[in-house]
Amino acid sequence: MMGKVKKGLLIILPLFLTVFALVLGTNVKKVSAADNYFAQKDDTEETAGPRVFVSPHWVNEVINGQTDVKDYKIFEASYGNDSTFKKGHVPGAVHINTNSVESEANQWNLLSAEKIKKLLLKNGVTSNTTLIVYSTDINAACRVAFAALWTGVNNIKVIDGGYKGWQKDDLDIQKGAAKSVKAATDFGVEVPANPQYEIKTPADFKKQQKEDSNVVLASTRSWKEFIGKTSGYSYIKDKGEPKGAVYTKSSKTSSDVDYLLNKDGTVKTADQVSKAWAKWGVTSDSNIDFYCGTGWRATTAFFITYQAGWKNVHLYDGGWYAWDLAHKKHPAKYQVQVGDPRSENVKILK
Numbered sequence: 001m002m003g004k005v006k007k008g009l010l011i012i013l014p015l016f017l018t019v020f021a022l023v024l025g026t027n028v029k030k031v032s033a034a035d036n037y038f039a040q041k042d043d044t045e046e047t048a049g050p051r052v053f054v055s056p057h058w059v060n061e062v063i064n065g066q067t068d069v070k071d072y073k074i075f076e077a078s079y080g081n082d083s084t085f086k087k088g089h090v091p092g093a094v095h096i097n098t099n100s101v102e103s104e105a106n107q108w109n110l111l112s113a114e115k116i117k118k119l120l121l122k123n124g125v126t127s128n129t130t131l132i133v134y135s136t137d138i139n140a141a142c143r144v145a146f147a148a149l150w151t152g153v154n155n156i157k158v159i160d161g162g163y164k165g166w167q168k169d170d171l172d173i174q175k176g177a178a179k180s181v182k183a184a185t186d187f188g189v190e191v192p193a194n195p196q197y198e199i200k201t202p203a204d205f206k207k208q209q210k211e212d213s214n215v216v217l218a219s220t221r222s223w224k225e226f227i228g229k230t231s232g233y234s235y236i237k238d239k240g241e242p243k244g245a246v247y248t249k250s251s252k253t254s255s256d257v258d259y260l261l262n263k264d265g266t267v268k269t270a271d272q273v274s275k276a277w278a279k280w281g282v283t284s285d286s287n288i289d290f291y292c293g294t295g296w297r298a299t300t301a302f303f304i305t306y307q308a309g310w311k312n313v314h315l316y317d318g319g320w321y322a323w324d325l326a327h328k329k330h331p332a333k334y335q336v337q338v339g340d341p342r343s344e345n346v347k348i349l350k
Contacts, residue, residue: 056160
């Protein structure tokens with residue numbers, strides 16, 4: 001008898017739960033694919049500036065023709081060759097070696113706009129292309145994205161969460177070498193089309209400073225780099241920062257921007273990171289030149305504020321590397337601070 005009762009319950013119980021769920025109706029949460037994707041914000045939410053950071057979910061929709069974006073290209077950015085790329089990448093992506101947009105011979109500054117334009121055209125990118133960039137390193141992605149923006153590609157997107165986010169979303173992965181891309185012939189604008197975003201050299205900064213004495217030289221380097229405990233780089237011997245630089249909390253070491261990222265690797269909003277920056281006088285209405293050692297970390301801070309609509313943000317591309325070299329030649333003109341500039345123990349090297 002008990003066996004028959006249990007069997008009856010097994011039949012009735014699922015039916016009861018189904019009816020109960022229907023009765024509750026709107027009280028039952030419907031889970032969509034979008035509930036699980038990685039992104040700084042919902043892709044449909046407007047931002048004060050151009051939206052840069054987008055979810056893997058949105059990029060997947062672009063690839064599958066489910067958006068109104070038709071002219072697009074996808075770059076995977078990393079230092080060196082494409083051996084890792086061949087093991088797996090976002091479908092349709094091409095590998096971009098960061099050395100193709102900057103060089104050691106150029107103090108790791110960006111190459112000329114003409115050279116970067118040729119790289120973009122070779123890969124089918126014009127000023128009107130939606131360029132989607134990703135990496136396993138947010139700084140590499142932002143570095144290449146910034147090079148393209150400065151040259152003249154206005155519709156820049158960076159996959160939030162990078163390749164790890166793509167994998168976590170369990171989206172399709174393509175293996176092997178990139179498929180050939182039809183080159184473009186007409187970039188569409190004179191280059192660089194957006195020179196206002198870059199301050200290239202220490203001399204350029206000094207010129208800018210004469211025009212606006214309140215310009216903020218904002219270091220995205222780690223605290224130990226900022227106060228001169230370490231240079232942060234094997235090829236840079238000297239320690240310190242340009243005189244007058246302020247600390248914009250971004251990185252723990254010379255190879256990360258951990259303070260700009262959430263635990264899942266997605267990018268924080270400007271509202272989240274700027275609270276710490278405000279203590280150093282860096283606010284949304286400041287005239288800001290972000291910099292780091294050689295221009296990678298600073299581009300991530302740049303894009304966070306660019307997306308937030310901060311009107312006067314730039315990349316001081318030369319960073320500490322170029323400033324140190326300038327200081328060696330003209331120490332009185334390009335002075336260096338060592339130590340916490342808010343303390344009495346800070347040293348000014350002339």
